[in-house]
Amino acid sequence: MAQSAQTPPFRADHVGSLLRPPELKEAREHAKRGEIDAAQLRAVEDKCIRGVAAFQESVGLQSITDGEFRRDWWHIDFLRGFDGVTTVQGATFGVHFQGADEQPPLMRVTAKIRRSKPSMLDHFKFLKSATKRAPKFCMPSPAMLHARGDREALKKTYPDPKEFWADLTRAYREEIRDLYQAGCRYLQIDDTTIAMMGDPKVQETFRKLGDDPKADTAMYADAVNAAIRDVPDDMTVCVHTCRGNFMSTWLASGSYDFVAETAFTRLDVDGFFLEYDTERGLAAVRDSGLHRRARQFGLVGGEGVDAAHVSRWRGEVGRRIRRAARARRGLRQDLRSGGGLRGIADRSRHGTGGDPALPRHRAGRPPGAAAREDSRSLNGRDEG
Numbered sequence: 001m002a003q004s005a006q007t008p009p010f011r012a013d014h015v016g017s018l019l020r021p022p023e024l025k026e027a028r029e030h031a032k033r034g035e036i037d038a039a040q041l042r043a044v045e046d047k048c049i050r051g052v053a054a055f056q057e058s059v060g061l062q063s064i065t066d067g068e069f070r071r072d073w074w075h076i077d078f079l080r081g082f083d084g085v086t087t088v089q090g091a092t093f094g095v096h097f098q099g100a101d102e103q104p105p106l107m108r109v110t111a112k113i114r115r116s117k118p119s120m121l122d123h124f125k126f127l128k129s130a131t132k133r134a135p136k137f138c139m140p141s142p143a144m145l146h147a148r149g150d151r152e153a154l155k156k157t158y159p160d161p162k163e164f165w166a167d168l169t170r171a172y173r174e175e176i177r178d179l180y181q182a183g184c185r186y187l188q189i190d191d192t193t194i195a196m197m198g199d200p201k202v203q204e205t206f207r208k209l210g211d212d213p214k215a216d217t218a219m220y221a222d223a224v225n226a227a228i229r230d231v232p233d234d235m236t237v238c239v240h241t242c243r244g245n246f247m248s249t250w251l252a253s254g255s256y257d258f259v260a261e262t263a264f265t266r267l268d269v270d271g272f273f274l275e276y277d278t279e280r281g282l283a284a285v286r287d288s289g290l291h292r293r294a295r296q297f298g299l300v301g302g303e304g305v306d307a308a309h310v311s312r313w314r315g316e317v318g319r320r321i322r323r324a325a326r327a328r329r330g331l332r333q334d335l336r337s338g339g340g341l342r343g344i345a346d347r348s349r350h351g352t353g354g355d356p357a358l359p360r361h362r363a364g365r366p367p368g369a370a371a372r373e374d375s376r377s378l379n380g381r382d383e384g
Contacts, residue, residue, distance in 0.1 A: 009270065020069065028072075048069050070123055075148070083111065083116050107145055114171065124182055147206075188239075188273070189269070203258070221266040238273055239271070
Protein backbone atom coordinates (compact mmCIF):
# COMPACT_ATOMS: atom_id res chain seq x y z
CA MET A 1 0.00 0.00 0.00
CA ALA A 2 1.51 3.30 -1.04
CA GLN A 3 2.04 5.74 1.80
CA SER A 4 1.07 9.37 1.27
CA ALA A 5 0.25 12.43 3.32
CA GLN A 6 -3.43 11.42 3.15
CA THR A 7 -3.05 7.67 3.68
CA PRO A 8 -2.24 5.98 6.99
CA PRO A 9 0.10 5.01 8.46
CA PHE A 10 1.29 8.60 8.56
CA ARG A 11 4.80 10.03 8.87
CA ALA A 12 4.07 10.72 12.54
CA ASP A 13 1.57 8.65 14.50
CA HIS A 14 0.48 8.45 18.11
CA VAL A 15 -0.16 4.93 19.34
CA GLY A 16 -3.17 5.49 21.56
CA SER A 17 -3.15 6.26 25.26
CA LEU A 18 -2.54 9.69 26.73
CA LEU A 19 -2.22 10.89 30.28
CA ARG A 20 -5.61 11.28 31.90
CA PRO A 21 -6.33 14.91 32.83
CA PRO A 22 -6.79 15.51 36.57
CA GLU A 23 -10.43 16.46 35.91
CA LEU A 24 -11.08 13.05 34.38
CA LYS A 25 -9.25 11.11 37.08
CA GLU A 26 -11.24 12.94 39.75
CA ALA A 27 -14.52 12.25 37.95
CA ARG A 28 -13.70 8.54 37.78
CA GLU A 29 -13.08 8.45 41.52
CA HIS A 30 -16.34 10.29 42.17
CA ALA A 31 -18.18 7.79 39.96
CA LYS A 32 -16.68 4.82 41.81
CA ARG A 33 -17.87 6.26 45.09
CA GLY A 34 -21.35 6.82 43.68
CA GLU A 35 -21.08 10.60 43.93
CA ILE A 36 -21.85 11.14 40.22
CA ASP A 37 -23.81 8.99 37.78
CA ALA A 38 -22.75 7.49 34.46
CA ALA A 39 -24.15 10.40 32.45
CA GLN A 40 -22.15 12.92 34.47
CA LEU A 41 -18.97 10.88 34.06
CA ARG A 42 -19.56 10.61 30.32
CA ALA A 43 -19.97 14.38 30.06
CA VAL A 44 -16.51 14.82 31.60
CA GLU A 45 -15.07 12.15 29.28
CA ASP A 46 -16.63 13.88 26.26
CA LYS A 47 -15.12 17.22 27.25
CA CYS A 48 -11.66 15.73 27.80
CA ILE A 49 -11.74 13.78 24.53
CA ARG A 50 -12.65 16.91 22.58
CA GLY A 51 -9.74 18.66 24.26
CA VAL A 52 -7.20 15.94 23.55
CA ALA A 53 -8.37 15.61 19.94
CA ALA A 54 -7.84 19.35 19.48
CA PHE A 55 -4.40 19.05 21.08
CA GLN A 56 -3.33 16.30 18.68
CA GLU A 57 -4.54 18.37 15.75
CA SER A 58 -2.64 21.41 17.07
CA VAL A 59 0.71 19.57 16.98
CA GLY A 60 0.15 18.45 13.40
CA LEU A 61 -0.92 14.82 13.78
CA GLN A 62 -3.06 13.46 10.96
CA SER A 63 -4.43 10.50 12.91
CA ILE A 64 -6.36 11.25 16.08
CA THR A 65 -7.17 8.95 19.01
CA ASP A 66 -9.43 9.55 21.99
CA GLY A 67 -6.49 8.94 24.33
CA GLU A 68 -8.45 5.86 25.50
CA PHE A 69 -10.00 8.24 28.04
CA ARG A 70 -13.06 6.04 28.57
CA ARG A 71 -10.97 3.02 29.59
CA ASP A 72 -9.47 1.90 32.87
CA TRP A 73 -7.22 -0.67 31.16
CA TRP A 74 -6.31 -0.50 27.49
CA HIS A 75 -7.04 -4.19 26.84
CA ILE A 76 -9.40 -5.43 29.54
CA ASP A 77 -12.20 -2.92 28.98
CA PHE A 78 -12.54 -3.88 25.31
CA LEU A 79 -12.45 -7.64 25.88
CA ARG A 80 -14.84 -7.38 28.81
CA GLY A 81 -17.34 -5.95 26.33
CA PHE A 82 -17.86 -9.46 24.92
CA ASP A 83 -20.24 -11.92 26.59
CA GLY A 84 -18.38 -14.56 28.59
CA VAL A 85 -15.39 -12.41 29.64
CA THR A 86 -15.11 -11.26 33.26
CA THR A 87 -12.28 -10.13 35.56
CA VAL A 88 -10.97 -11.17 38.95
CA GLN A 89 -9.46 -8.55 41.25
CA GLY A 90 -6.35 -9.46 43.21
CA ALA A 91 -5.20 -12.13 40.75
CA THR A 92 -2.60 -11.66 38.01
CA PHE A 93 -1.46 -13.59 34.95
CA GLY A 94 2.07 -14.23 36.27
CA VAL A 95 4.12 -11.22 35.09
CA HIS A 96 4.19 -8.04 37.16
CA PHE A 97 4.98 -4.40 36.56
CA GLN A 98 8.32 -3.64 38.15
CA GLY A 99 7.98 -1.56 41.32
CA ALA A 100 4.21 -0.98 41.02
CA ASP A 101 1.72 -1.93 43.72
CA GLU A 102 -1.32 -1.94 41.43
CA GLN A 103 -1.54 -4.65 38.77
CA PRO A 104 -4.12 -5.41 36.05
CA PRO A 105 -6.93 -7.73 37.16
CA LEU A 106 -7.00 -11.23 35.74
CA MET A 107 -9.36 -11.86 32.83
CA ARG A 108 -11.47 -14.99 33.02
CA VAL A 109 -13.56 -16.71 30.35
CA THR A 110 -16.63 -18.05 32.16
CA ALA A 111 -18.96 -18.74 29.21
CA LYS A 112 -18.89 -19.03 25.45
CA ILE A 113 -17.71 -15.77 23.88
CA ARG A 114 -20.35 -13.87 21.96
CA ARG A 115 -20.81 -10.28 20.82
CA SER A 116 -24.44 -9.65 21.66
CA LYS A 117 -23.79 -5.90 21.59
CA PRO A 118 -20.95 -3.64 20.41
CA SER A 119 -17.95 -3.39 22.71
CA MET A 120 -16.66 0.12 21.94
CA LEU A 121 -18.45 1.23 18.81
CA ASP A 122 -19.81 4.29 20.61
CA HIS A 123 -16.25 5.28 21.56
CA PHE A 124 -15.30 5.49 17.91
CA LYS A 125 -18.46 7.31 16.86
CA PHE A 126 -17.83 10.07 19.38
CA LEU A 127 -14.17 10.37 18.36
CA LYS A 128 -15.17 10.68 14.72
CA SER A 129 -17.53 13.54 15.63
CA ALA A 130 -14.72 15.31 17.51
CA THR A 131 -12.17 15.57 14.69
CA LYS A 132 -11.99 16.40 11.01
CA ARG A 133 -8.83 14.31 10.61
CA ALA A 134 -8.43 10.54 10.49
CA PRO A 135 -9.90 9.00 13.66
CA LYS A 136 -7.86 5.95 14.66
CA PHE A 137 -9.41 3.23 16.79
CA CYS A 138 -7.13 1.11 18.98
CA MET A 139 -8.14 -2.35 20.14
CA PRO A 140 -6.21 -5.09 21.96
CA SER A 141 -5.09 -8.13 20.04
CA PRO A 142 -7.23 -11.23 20.57
CA ALA A 143 -3.99 -12.76 21.85
CA MET A 144 -4.31 -10.72 25.04
CA LEU A 145 -7.24 -12.77 26.36
CA HIS A 146 -5.22 -15.98 26.06
CA ALA A 147 -1.90 -14.54 27.23
CA ARG A 148 -3.33 -12.52 30.14
CA GLY A 149 -6.28 -14.73 31.08
CA ASP A 150 -7.01 -17.41 33.65
CA ARG A 151 -5.84 -20.47 31.75
CA GLU A 152 -7.67 -23.03 33.90
CA ALA A 153 -11.01 -21.25 33.48
CA LEU A 154 -10.38 -21.03 29.75
CA LYS A 155 -9.75 -24.76 29.46
CA LYS A 156 -12.89 -25.51 31.45
CA THR A 157 -15.06 -23.32 29.22
CA TYR A 158 -13.28 -24.28 26.01
CA PRO A 159 -11.80 -27.80 26.14
CA ASP A 160 -11.11 -27.37 22.42
CA PRO A 161 -8.87 -24.29 21.88
CA LYS A 162 -9.92 -24.11 18.22
CA GLU A 163 -13.46 -23.32 19.34
CA PHE A 164 -12.14 -20.55 21.62
CA TRP A 165 -10.22 -18.87 18.82
CA ALA A 166 -13.13 -19.29 16.41
CA ASP A 167 -15.57 -17.61 18.80
CA LEU A 168 -13.20 -14.84 19.84
CA THR A 169 -12.07 -13.89 16.36
CA ARG A 170 -15.68 -13.96 15.13
CA ALA A 171 -16.57 -11.40 17.83
CA TYR A 172 -13.64 -9.28 16.63
CA ARG A 173 -14.76 -9.46 13.00
CA GLU A 174 -18.25 -8.35 14.00
CA GLU A 175 -16.89 -5.38 15.95
CA ILE A 176 -14.53 -4.41 13.13
CA ARG A 177 -17.37 -4.68 10.59
CA ASP A 178 -19.47 -2.22 12.59
CA LEU A 179 -16.50 0.10 13.09
CA TYR A 180 -15.96 0.15 9.34
CA GLN A 181 -19.62 0.88 8.70
CA ALA A 182 -19.35 3.76 11.18
CA GLY A 183 -16.51 5.26 9.14
CA CYS A 184 -13.36 3.77 10.68
CA ARG A 185 -10.59 3.46 8.11
CA TYR A 186 -7.62 3.26 10.46
CA LEU A 187 -7.38 0.42 12.96
CA GLN A 188 -4.56 -0.32 15.39
CA ILE A 189 -4.15 -3.75 17.02
CA ASP A 190 -2.23 -3.56 20.31
CA ASP A 191 -0.31 -6.76 21.00
CA THR A 192 2.28 -6.66 23.78
CA THR A 193 2.98 -10.38 23.46
CA ILE A 194 5.21 -9.74 20.42
CA ALA A 195 7.67 -7.57 22.35
CA MET A 196 7.31 -9.28 25.73
CA MET A 197 7.98 -12.77 24.43
CA GLY A 198 11.60 -11.75 23.92
CA ASP A 199 12.07 -11.71 27.69
CA PRO A 200 13.36 -15.08 29.01
CA LYS A 201 11.32 -14.58 32.20
CA VAL A 202 8.14 -14.20 30.18
CA GLN A 203 9.04 -17.26 28.11
CA GLU A 204 9.47 -19.24 31.31
CA THR A 205 6.07 -18.08 32.58
CA PHE A 206 4.45 -19.51 29.44
CA ARG A 207 6.43 -22.73 29.71
CA LYS A 208 5.15 -23.20 33.26
CA LEU A 209 1.64 -23.10 31.77
CA GLY A 210 2.64 -25.96 29.50
CA ASP A 211 3.05 -23.73 26.44
CA ASP A 212 5.75 -23.46 23.80
CA PRO A 213 6.44 -19.68 23.56
CA LYS A 214 7.36 -19.84 19.87
CA ALA A 215 4.22 -21.82 19.08
CA ASP A 216 2.17 -19.27 21.03
CA THR A 217 3.69 -16.45 18.97
CA ALA A 218 2.58 -18.17 15.77
CA MET A 219 -0.85 -18.91 17.24
CA TYR A 220 -1.30 -15.28 18.27
CA ALA A 221 -0.32 -14.03 14.81
CA ASP A 222 -2.85 -16.40 13.26
CA ALA A 223 -5.52 -15.09 15.65
CA VAL A 224 -4.86 -11.50 14.57
CA ASN A 225 -5.04 -12.56 10.92
CA ALA A 226 -8.35 -14.32 11.55
CA ALA A 227 -9.75 -11.25 13.30
CA ILE A 228 -8.93 -8.93 10.39
CA ARG A 229 -9.44 -11.30 7.46
CA ASP A 230 -12.59 -9.52 6.24
CA VAL A 231 -11.17 -6.00 6.45
CA PRO A 232 -11.88 -4.06 3.22
CA ASP A 233 -9.05 -2.74 1.09
CA ASP A 234 -9.57 0.87 2.20
CA MET A 235 -9.10 0.12 5.91
CA THR A 236 -5.50 0.33 7.14
CA VAL A 237 -4.52 -2.05 9.95
CA CYS A 238 -1.31 -1.66 11.97
CA VAL A 239 0.07 -3.58 14.93
CA HIS A 240 1.57 -1.80 17.93
CA THR A 241 3.75 -3.68 20.38
CA CYS A 242 5.67 -2.72 23.51
CA ARG A 243 6.91 -4.17 26.76
CA GLY A 244 4.33 -2.52 28.97
CA ASN A 245 3.97 1.00 30.31
CA PHE A 246 2.20 1.67 33.59
CA MET A 247 2.95 4.50 36.03
CA SER A 248 6.48 4.74 34.54
CA THR A 249 7.09 1.04 35.16
CA TRP A 250 7.50 -1.87 32.76
CA LEU A 251 6.69 -5.55 32.42
CA ALA A 252 9.46 -7.04 30.33
CA SER A 253 12.75 -6.47 28.53
CA GLY A 254 14.68 -8.09 25.73
CA SER A 255 15.04 -7.95 21.96
CA TYR A 256 12.66 -8.94 19.17
CA ASP A 257 14.98 -11.73 18.01
CA PHE A 258 12.93 -14.50 19.59
CA VAL A 259 9.75 -13.59 17.69
CA ALA A 260 11.02 -11.76 14.60
CA GLU A 261 10.80 -14.49 11.97
CA THR A 262 7.40 -15.63 13.20
CA ALA A 263 5.59 -12.41 14.07
CA PHE A 264 6.93 -9.96 11.52
CA THR A 265 6.58 -12.26 8.52
CA ARG A 266 3.35 -13.97 9.57
CA LEU A 267 1.21 -11.01 10.62
CA ASP A 268 -0.86 -9.86 7.66
CA VAL A 269 -0.98 -6.14 8.48
CA ASP A 270 -0.06 -2.84 6.86
CA GLY A 271 2.40 -1.58 9.45
CA PHE A 272 4.20 -2.05 12.74
CA PHE A 273 4.63 0.43 15.58
CA LEU A 274 7.61 -0.78 17.61
CA GLU A 275 8.98 0.23 20.96
CA TYR A 276 12.48 1.18 19.94
CA ASP A 277 13.52 4.13 22.09
CA THR A 278 15.32 2.56 25.07
CA GLU A 279 17.90 -0.16 25.63
CA ARG A 280 14.94 -2.53 26.01
CA GLY A 281 14.07 -1.81 22.37
CA LEU A 282 17.28 -0.91 20.55
CA ALA A 283 18.15 -4.56 20.09
CA ALA A 284 15.44 -4.62 17.42
CA VAL A 285 18.10 -3.71 14.85
CA ARG A 286 19.11 -7.36 14.93
CA ASP A 287 15.66 -8.59 13.91
CA SER A 288 15.83 -11.07 11.12
CA GLY A 289 12.43 -10.54 9.55
CA LEU A 290 11.20 -7.00 10.07
CA HIS A 291 13.49 -5.26 7.59
CA ARG A 292 11.89 -7.13 4.70
CA ARG A 293 8.56 -5.47 5.43
CA ALA A 294 9.25 -2.30 7.37
CA ARG A 295 9.83 1.18 6.05
CA GLN A 296 10.46 3.11 9.24
CA PHE A 297 12.04 2.52 12.61
CA GLY A 298 11.14 5.00 15.31
CA LEU A 299 14.00 5.89 17.59
CA VAL A 300 12.44 8.30 20.09
CA GLY A 301 9.53 7.73 22.42
CA GLY A 302 7.52 10.31 24.30
CA GLU A 303 8.40 9.01 27.76
CA GLY A 304 10.48 11.38 29.84
CA VAL A 305 11.01 13.90 27.05
CA ASP A 306 9.76 17.48 27.04
CA ALA A 307 10.71 20.72 25.30
CA ALA A 308 13.49 21.38 27.81
CA HIS A 309 15.21 18.15 26.81
CA VAL A 310 15.09 18.57 23.03
CA SER A 311 18.55 20.10 22.58
CA ARG A 312 20.14 17.52 24.86
CA TRP A 313 18.40 14.72 22.96
CA ARG A 314 19.67 15.77 19.54
CA GLY A 315 23.10 14.25 20.12
CA GLU A 316 21.59 11.06 21.49
CA VAL A 317 19.22 10.82 18.55
CA GLY A 318 22.11 11.13 16.11
CA ARG A 319 23.94 8.31 17.84
CA ARG A 320 20.82 6.11 17.63
CA ILE A 321 20.40 6.81 13.93
CA ARG A 322 24.02 5.91 13.21
CA ARG A 323 23.77 2.77 15.32
CA ALA A 324 20.61 1.62 13.55
CA ALA A 325 22.00 2.52 10.13
CA ARG A 326 25.09 0.40 10.72
CA ALA A 327 22.84 -2.53 11.59
CA ARG A 328 20.58 -2.03 8.60
CA ARG A 329 22.69 -1.43 5.52
CA GLY A 330 20.78 0.55 2.96
CA LEU A 331 18.72 2.53 5.45
CA ARG A 332 18.73 6.24 4.71
CA GLN A 333 19.08 8.54 7.70
CA ASP A 334 16.10 10.85 7.77
CA LEU A 335 15.41 13.63 10.25
CA ARG A 336 12.20 15.57 10.20
CA SER A 337 10.14 17.45 12.76
CA GLY A 338 6.41 17.85 13.09
CA GLY A 339 4.32 20.02 15.40
CA GLY A 340 5.63 20.15 18.92
CA LEU A 341 7.37 16.79 18.76
CA ARG A 342 10.53 15.79 16.93
CA GLY A 343 10.27 12.56 14.99
CA ILE A 344 13.42 10.72 13.99
CA ALA A 345 13.35 7.68 11.76
CA ASP A 346 15.52 5.56 9.50
CA ARG A 347 13.66 4.96 6.27
CA SER A 348 14.25 2.01 3.98
CA ARG A 349 13.49 2.25 0.26
CA HIS A 350 13.74 -1.49 -0.21
CA GLY A 351 10.10 -2.46 0.35
CA THR A 352 9.47 -6.19 0.38
CA GLY A 353 11.58 -7.03 -2.65
CA GLY A 354 9.13 -9.80 -3.53
CA ASP A 355 10.44 -11.92 -0.69
CA PRO A 356 8.83 -15.38 -0.99
CA ALA A 357 8.79 -15.69 2.81
CA LEU A 358 6.13 -13.00 3.06
CA PRO A 359 2.51 -14.05 3.60
CA ARG A 360 -0.25 -13.58 1.07
CA HIS A 361 -1.92 -10.33 2.09
CA ARG A 362 -5.58 -9.52 2.60
CA ALA A 363 -7.37 -9.04 -0.70
CA GLY A 364 -3.99 -8.99 -2.44
CA ARG A 365 -2.80 -5.88 -0.59
CA PRO A 366 0.98 -5.39 -0.35
CA PRO A 367 2.18 -4.81 3.20
CA GLY A 368 3.36 -1.22 2.85
CA ALA A 369 4.56 -1.87 6.36
CA ALA A 370 5.82 0.94 8.55
CA ALA A 371 7.56 0.48 11.88
CA ARG A 372 7.10 3.65 13.90
CA GLU A 373 8.25 5.08 17.17
CA ASP A 374 6.34 3.93 20.21
CA SER A 375 5.36 7.23 21.79
CA ARG A 376 2.53 5.85 23.88
CA SER A 377 2.32 8.08 26.93
CA LEU A 378 1.71 6.82 30.43
CA ASN A 379 -1.58 7.32 32.17
CA GLY A 380 -3.13 6.56 35.49
CA ARG A 381 -4.30 2.98 34.95
CA ASP A 382 -3.63 2.23 31.33
CA GLU A 383 -0.87 -0.23 30.59
CA GLY A 384 0.52 -0.71 27.12
